[in-house]
Ligand SMILES: NC(=O)C1=CN([C@@H]2O[C@H](COP(=O)(O)OP(=O)(O)OC[C@H]3O[C@@H](n4cnc5c(N)ncnc54)[C@H](O)[C@@H]3O)[C@@H](O)[C@H]2O)C=CC1
């Protein structure tokens with residue numbers, strides 16, 4: 001019988017990165033998604049192309065997959081999970097609670113003698129798989145599964161129609177080895193590590209902080225594309241200033257050397273300015289409430305810097321720009337702007353949006369940033 005992997009979220013990173021690597025590792029990939037049009041296209045088309053851009057680029061064909069609508073074909077997804085070796089997700093961190101019940105049902109149907117299911121949530125979040133595991137355990141207290149956190153890094157801008165994906169050739173998929181009592185699964189391209197924290201924090205607080213800061217400052221200054229925004233000296237300086245702050249934290253906390261982190265910053269700036277990846281400020285800024293939450297790319301490092309008595313003014317400046325992210329097509333932007341127009345006091349809004357409590361060393365500065373936005 002062939003090895004299979006169920007992957008939730010057949011979007012950009014799902015088709016372009018996770019599923020392609022699972023396919024290359026010899027798994028039959030079963031896509032599960034709620035987008036009927038996308039699932040219909042995957043069911044109708046036997047293969048798609050992953051078109052790489054950049055150093056060492058090679059085009060890859062993904063085929064031999066199945067695709068299921070996880071709403072209307074839920075029982076088929078459950079059956080596929082019962083048989084699978086691996087379950088991955090790339091749905092967005094806030095969606096994980098909605099996929100957990102299907103995974104819990106699939107786990108309940110597994111042969112008790114089968115090897116534990118390997119579950120990896122491939123989202124931009126610290127402890128993304130822990131969020132999923134906690135939701136699964138609410139429904140199945142002792143699931144036969146190994147839940148492993150990961151850091152996933154590859155820029156996949158918005159695609160324009162069809163199943164093919166245009167993607168940067170750079171990729172990094174780092175997975176926590178410690179939950180595995182024995183051998184780790186044979187998944188192409190994964191780097192297994194004993195301590196994921198430095199990798200996920202370096203990625204989230206450099207790549208994602210830089211990208212999102214460029215997006216929010218870029219939109220603020222009227223730019224549409226990230227690379228055009230970053231080509232302007234004042235915006236590049238703003239992003240570099242933010243990265244100097246997160247560097248101070250990453251170097252102090254994880255022991256990266258200054259040079260090593262600076263090299264990582266330069267590589268990041270080159271990647272996000274790639275003229276062949278037409279990324280927009282709106283895509284990269286999407287989901288501002290998630291991005292402004294407590295352990296995310298701005299507030300996470302700013303809070304830790306403040307706790308160490310170190311400055312975080314440029315991160316706060318980027319937070320100010322994020323509060324002005326007003327894109328009607330983005331549900332979280334609409335929610336954010338509604339909150340900011342609600343008439344509630346700045347302190348209450350700062351606490352609700354960022355999760356920082358009064359008394360925290362960052363709190364008063366955050367209230368000032370929110371107040372500035374309310375006064376504009
Ligand atoms: N695009 C990128 O460059 C990168 C994205 N990520 C992370 O990967 C995740 C996915 O991002 P993208 O692929 O860009 O987004 P996307 O919007 O292209 O794909 C998300 C997919 O999840 C599906 N989905 C939503 N709710 C679902 C549910 N309940 N069940 C099953 N499927 C569901 C959507 O229909 C969509 O097809 C996010 O957490 C993002 O932060 C991580 C690294 C890079």
Ligand SMILES: O=P(O)(O)OC[C@H]1O[C@](O)(CO)[C@@H](O)[C@@H]1O
Nearest residue numbers: 124152153154155156208211284
């Ligand atoms: O949903 P998010 O967090 O914006 O995810 C996409 C981000 O991840 C990245 O791909 C970096 O890995 C960037 O393209 C982008 O900033």
